Amino acid sequence: MSAPTVERAYSSADVDADYKYWSAANYLTVAQIYLQDNVLLTEPLEAQHIKPRLLGHWGTSPGLSLVYTLLNRHIRATDSDWLYVTGPGHGGPALVANTYLEGTYSEIYPNISLDRAGVLALCRQFSTPGGIPSHVSVQTPGSIHEGGELGYALTHAAGAAFDNPDLVVACVVGDGEAETGPLSGSWKIPAFLNPIRDGAVLPILHLNDAKISGPTVLGRSTDLSISDYLSGQGWAPIFVEGDDPRVVLVAFQYALTRAHDAITRIQHAARNGRPELGGEWPAIVLRTPKGWTGPHQVDGKLVEGTHWAHQVPLSGVRENPNHLAQLEQWLLSYDPRSLFDDAGAPVQSIRDLAPVGDKRLGATPHANGGKLLQPLVIRDLQNYSLDIESPGHTSHETTRVLGEMMRDIYLDNGAADGGGNFRLFCPDETASNRLQAVFEATDRCWQLPRTKFDDNLAPDGRVMEVLSEHLCEGWLEAYLLSGRHGLFASYEAFAMVSVSMLIQHTKWLQHAAALEMARTRRVPERAAHQHVLAQRPQRVQSSRPRSDRRGDSSGP
Secondary structure, three states: OOOOOOOOOOHHHHHHHHHHHHHHHHHHHHHHHHHHOOOOOOOOOOHEEEEOOOOOOOOOOOHHHHHHHHHHHHHHHHHOEEEEEEEEEHHHHHHHHHHHOHHHHHHHHOOOOOHHHHHHHHHHHHHOOOOOOOOOOOOOOOOOOOOOOOOOOOHHHHHHHHOOOEEEEEEEEEEEEEEHHHHHHHHOOOHHOOOOOOEEEEEEEEEEEEEOOOOOOOOOOOOOOOOOOHHHHOEEEEEEEEHHHHHHHHHHHHHHHHHHHHHHHHHHHHHOOOOOOOOOOEEEEEEOOOOOOOOOOOOOOOOOOOOHOOOOOOOOOOOOOOHHHHHHHHHHHOOOOHHEEOOOOEOHHHHHHOOHHHOOOOOOOOHHHOOOOOOOOOOOOOHHOOOOOOOOOOOOHHHHHHHHHHHHHHHOHHHHHHHEEEEEOOOOOOOOOOOHHHHHHOOEEOOOOOOOOOOOEOOOEEEEEEOOOOHHHHHHHHHHHHEEEEEEEHHHOOHHHHHHHHHHHHHHHHHHHHHHHHOOOOOOOHHOOOOOOOOOEEEEEEEOOOOOOOOOOOOO
16 A cells, blocks of 8 residues: 655646647547548548448547546556546447557557558447447456446446455546436445455546436536535545646646545555544546537537537538538547657557556456456355255255355455455345355445444445445446456345346356457457456546536437
8 A cells, every 4th residue: 555645746748748648539539430441631531431320429538538548647657556437338439549549459459550550440340340339348458347338337436446455446427327326326335445455436427518418417517516415425526627628637637636645545544543434535526528629510500518419420421521521620630640650550659658568547457357366265065055854844045055155255265354355245135135144254344333233234344235236236247357256146026126237247248258269269350358257267626616517428
């Protein structure tokens, strides 16, 4: 555990460098959505250079790339470990662009090389049959969260942070996603996050005022109401707002530094015997225009900053010469000749801004749980067998035996020493499901005040009970994908609340298995993202808000 960090200078040269990196990410994002040829604009843009069908989401992407850019700088400055979870998952082209710039994408997919041919392949594969989806997916390096599966970003972030004491999970929450029930419930993370043994979650609530076809509740809410809401859930919000990119870069860099310093202080105090019971964890509230730096108006209609920027702001570029010209000017506004060298690779000054090795957000092993997985110690099943003297004369609750088995798993895998790599996730039903033997080895996890009437409640408990199937299932999914073991228990009727999550998680594992198989068979065009299955052995202000201000969202 490192000591609290000190404030770091952010020079004008640093701002210019990060602005250039951000411009490259934005350029590649737009190029993926629109271009099938002439991807670096080495000649005038023509209709035949445009994809026949335009699919993708631009609106949230600039904000996601800005966060990525400054996380890169912060990781390099602090040598800390971060995982990036993006709730607005339809910002898929932004995450692909950033992992390409940092070099991870080409390492995993050698046919997407760091040159003009690689940029062409990168663009042609996007949202194309046989290519990659328009959202963040298992194919996206550094990802454990499926784009478009709205509502589960924060619960996945928490699951990855549990038992990862040196990890910080930066989790962008779109203001459209924030309207879902699971996300609303997920703000309760501080009641379950132990600063001694767990990592941290840094929520970044991205407000750009709009989802796919209208405004968002939090996007139109005042800073005062948002601050009251978050502080009531255990968070201390830091507000960043603006539409001037360089001003926002400076403001967000300062907010990120402040937030990480606060996280470090909380953990440092707890790990030195001075825990702040019920203390507030930092969160960032980021307000930027939807579709930032894209077309401001199209056909006389305001687009930037509105829901019209959500997907494809210029939809008629193959048929409408004015739209084609506007797209060309949009792409040229990022000055691609300064971003890519003569071979078509990102210039070295941009590539040097990324962290190195496993510190890169796209290469972190915490998104690649198979690399971290330690075998779970399980006693021989004969220890849990029942003696049946004669048929029809023995009565026994089968789940009671499962509880005894999990009790021993806890005991044999470090729970007695306050650690471990196994957790039970159950929505307030551990005892009613007859699994209560686990309480002989551990308690329910609880970071808030306790009374003498509470049963089996402790800050270091390893049974995760919260009355939400969504949270329990989401915590488990991320706990597994980041390299640990666990079990989700519920009644058969209530389990249906989270069945869509289970189906999505199963699809994720299927794609992960296919990618791993492709990698081992050495098929270059499907080179694998090594998500090995976990199951296999301008304004920064303090929390004093402004009341006179009134989103990033993810559409379906």
